[in-house]
Amino acid sequence: MKVIISEEDYRAVVQYALSQRPDEACGLIAGNDREDGVRVIRKVYLMTNTDHTSEHFSIDPREQLQAVKDMRRNGLKPLGNWHSHPETPSRPSEEDIRLANDHSASYLILSLADEHRPVLNAFHIETADGRKTVRKEELLIGGTENG
């Protein structure tokens, strides 16, 4: 699947994640799936990591509830979530994979290992025959392909 995020939303995520260091930062993404199979993120939610550590994240369920209601009011579909890795690469950790239970979601991971060159990637994680598989999704930031 191809996923598009606007430059503005990308910058908001990076800025928020930098501000939350050394903790991991997290949030939700919402938007719509176009008929041509392209997933368009229309809104990012910058949320509280209730774990408050650099090694884990849990999205605050109270904020999650309000975000879900906001999506519904604005005709947006929940598309998945995002979180930062303050010191490690932009790829799902074993724990990320274990806790990824929504096979329709896109999981965005922002690496701040080099704070001057943040790297954002999108992943699809699903369970088949009892095993989880991870596939990198094509992510376009503001219409420019992300490496």
Next chain:
Amino acid sequence: MKITVAGENREVREGMTVAELIEMEKVETPEYVTVSVNEEFIDHDSFQERILKEGDEVEFLYFMGGGR
């Protein structure tokens, strides 16, 4: 009686519990689900006892978390 689940209207029997609603809605991986009723979060231990009432607004929220 009428309730809403994730913003959608549902007709359910009187006296239905949260646990029964989870089963009726075929909620996947309920161990990772947080339930709110009228924005009150319900403890997992109370799913069997919590009885729903007419007009209740129920939301199922999947736990979202991970680690490096």
